[in-house]
Amino acid sequence: MTDSEKELFEFYTKGSKKYLSNMAVDNVIFGYHEKELKVLLVLSQHFPVWMLPGGYIKSSESAEDATARVARERTGLDNLFLQQFKVFSTPGRNLDPHVTPEVLSKLWGQKVDQSHWMFGPVISISFYTLTEFSKVNTDSSYPGEKCQWWDIGSLPEMFQDHKQIISEALKALRLHIYHYPIGYELLPEKFTLPEIRALYESILGKQLDDRNFTRKLMSLNLIKKVNEIKTGVGHRPPNLYTFNMDVYRNALEEGIFIF
Amino acid sequence: MTDSEKELFEFYTKGSKKYLSNMAVDNVIFGYHEKELKVLLVLSQHFPVWMLPGGYIKSSESAEDATARVARERTGLDNLFLQQFKVFSTPGRNLDPHVTPEVLSKLWGQKVDQSHWMFGPVISISFYTLTEFSKVNTDSSYPGEKCQWWDIGSLPEMFQDHKQIISEALKALRLHIYHYPIGYELLPEKFTLPEIRALYESILGKQLDDRNFTRKLMSLNLIKKVNEIKTGVGHRPPNLYTFNMDVYRNALEEGIFIF
DNA sequence: GCAATAGTGTCTGTAAGACAGTATATT
DNA sequence: AATATACTGTCTTACAGACACTATTGC
Numbered sequence: 001m002t003d004s005e006k007e008l009f010e011f012y013t014k015g016s017k018k019y020l021s022n023m024a025v026d027n028v029i030f031g032y033h034e035k036e037l038k039v040l041l042v043l044s045q046h047f048p049v050w051m052l053p054g055g056y057i058k059s060s061e062s063a064e065d066a067t068a069r070v071a072r073e074r075t076g077l078d079n080l081f082l083q084q085f086k087v088f089s090t091p092g093r094n095l096d097p098h099v100t101p102e103v104l105s106k107l108w109g110q111k112v113d114q115s116h117w118m119f120g121p122v123i124s125i126s127f128y129t130l131t132e133f134s135k136v137n138t139d140s141s142y143p144g145e146k147c148q149w150w151d152i153g154s155l156p157e158m159f160q161d162h163k164q165i166i167s168e169a170l171k172a173l174r175l176h177i178y179h180y181p182i183g184y185e186l187l188p189e190k191f192t193l194p195e196i197r198a199l200y201e202s203i204l205g206k207q208l209d210d211r212n213f214t215r216k217l218m219s220l221n222l223i224k225k226v227n228e229i230k231t232g233v234g235h236r237p238p239n240l241y242t243f244n245m246d247v248y249r250n251a252l253e254e255g256i257f258i259f
Numbered sequence: 260m261t262d263s264e265k266e267l268f269e270f271y272t273k274g275s276k277k278y279l280s281n282m283a284v285d286n287v288i289f290g291y292h293e294k295e296l297k298v299l300l301v302l303s304q305h306f307p308v309w310m311l312p313g314g315y316i317k318s319s320e321s322a323e324d325a326t327a328r329v330a331r332e333r334t335g336l337d338n339l340f341l342q343q344f345k346v347f348s349t350p351g352r353n354l355d356p357h358v359t360p361e362v363l364s365k366l367w368g369q370k371v372d373q374s375h376w377m378f379g380p381v382i383s384i385s386f387y388t389l390t391e392f393s394k395v396n397t398d399s400s401y402p403g404e405k406c407q408w409w410d411i412g413s414l415p416e417m418f419q420d421h422k423q424i425i426s427e428a429l430k431a432l433r434l435h436i437y438h439y440p441i442g443y444e445l446l447p448e449k450f451t452l453p454e455i456r457a458l459y460e461s462i463l464g465k466q467l468d469d470r471n472f473t474r475k476l477m478s479l480n481l482i483k484k485v486n487e488i489k490t491g492v493g494h495r496p497p498n499l500y501t502f503n504m505d506v507y508r509n510a511l512e513e514g515i516f517i518f
Numbered sequence: 519g520c521a522a523t524a525g526t527g528t529c530t531g532t533a534a535g536a537c538a539g540t541a542t543a544t545t
Numbered sequence: 546a547a548t549a550t551a552c553t554g555t556c557t558t559a560c561a562g563a564c565a566c567t568a569t570t571g572c
Contacts, residue, residue, distance in 0.1 A: 020281045022279045
């Protein structure tokens with residue numbers, strides 16, 4: 001057992017105060033690949049069900065720190081741009097048939113009953129984040145744990161109310177996209193116009209006019225052409241672009257209007 | 260002691276599980292009166308310092324329910340339109356010089372020391388809400404507790420990080436006002452054009468052109484003229500208007516764009 | 519030459535923004 | 546009549562939305 005696992009074990013079984021009980025953080029990690037918006041889910045080593053990469057908050061850290069730490073531990077991702085978008089606290093939201101006193105008793109090697117706080121209310125402080133698809137190494141993660149990208153449109157059965165959390169995260173992201181630039185975390189450094197347009201289309205769930213879209217990004221001065229083209233594509237090669245980071249960051253601060 | 264007070268006392272002193280520890284809800288209640296945006300603060304009977312009307316979450320209720328209940332108990336307000344806008348969880352945010360082991364020991368009539376959870380991390384799940392100024396009866400509230408409206412621009416010294424919470428709530432409200440209609444909860448049923456314009460001006464913190472503002476509201480069909488004027492004002496009497504509630508509610512659902 | 523996709527220019531309609539004069543009550 | 550505020554119409558400008566043709570590569 002690693003130190004971190006030992007700490008958690010003591011938190012679960014002995015009520016250690018290193019973590020806060022009755023609350024958890026959950027993180028909807030969005031990625032983008034081959035014209036599809038995806039979410040990163042983990043299959044726990046203990047429960048055979050897909051879930052959001054989440055965890056508990058240490059007494060010494062903020063919810064944001066906890067979410068960043070959990071993402072690092074479970075998916076190897078670092079330096080994430082986290083957005084806290086909602087708290088889920090409907091009574092009973094955290095009950096799941098995969099987590100029973102019997103399962104926990106076996107898992108922890110000691111008697112656990114219904115009075116454990118895990119069977120009482122547990123609120124979820126939920127975040128979403130955007131990351132480049134290729135940055136995630138889906139092999140390396142917790143020992144015995146799998147993580148995998150899933151298309152937004154075809155999610156598996158999920159733990160607790162995690163499917164609803166994803167749905168709310170997507171709503172929050174769609175609202176955000178009208179006011180803040182998006183793409184820096186989701187696209188490679190150099191990208192083509194059709195790529196960024198397809199990204200916006202898959203987040204918004206609607207088609208955008210190529211001419212108007214380009215004009216908008218250019219008039220905002222958000223992106224600039226790189227003197228490079230992407231060859232070997234069997235047709236006219238697209239130009240590559242990058243974000244104007246000063247404009248991008250300013251737009252994150254000040255807010256913008258895109259459609 | 261009322262039942263509710265007894266429950267809280269047992270929660271504080273005996274670790275009863277009727278409430279969740281290490282988390283609280285806080286509510287920024289905005290009101291509007293005489294061209295000023297205001298916030299409702301309470302002066303606790305126990306601590307001589309102004310604070311947001313907040314409280315703890317019962318094990319059987321959601322954070323939203325808890326916030327509504329607390330608002331009802333402390334300010335008499337009911338049926339509030341609550342918006343959960345942020346979680347505050349920076350370590351140490353909840354420490355305040357007014358709350359010490361000595362003070363609590365005296366208050367609860369028993370020895371309390373630094374190990375009490377109140378001196379550990381307590382996260383705040385924060386909401387804001389809008390209400391009509393006149394609906395609040397600032398006399399009737401918890402016995403021994405005062406509540407009072409304060410101008411947004413001149414707040415007193417406040418408990419914990421509550422001033423920062425108000426500042427973030429105002430930011431969230433300002434973002435909201437661009438997308439959703441506001442005013443139904445803040446204005447009397449019948450209001451004048453200058454009144455609603457002044458409301459928008461005080462929330463946004465900038466002046467609006469009277470002609471363009473009226474045109475916008477009218478073209479959205481959000482308000483309609485009532486066949487009534489407000490007399491006795493020493494000059495040309497203004498017409499009264501009300502909201503078109505079907506349009507208003509639809510705009511709350513669908514979202515709008517105002518400037 | 520054909521297939522496939524990239525890239526861009528123009529027109530139109532709508533609405534935001536700037537601006538000032540008329541209207542109607544009280545005193 | 547003077548004062549104070551309510552109310553509204555027009556012009557200009559900017560941008561969103563609709564639309565179709567040319568460009569460039571691989572095969």
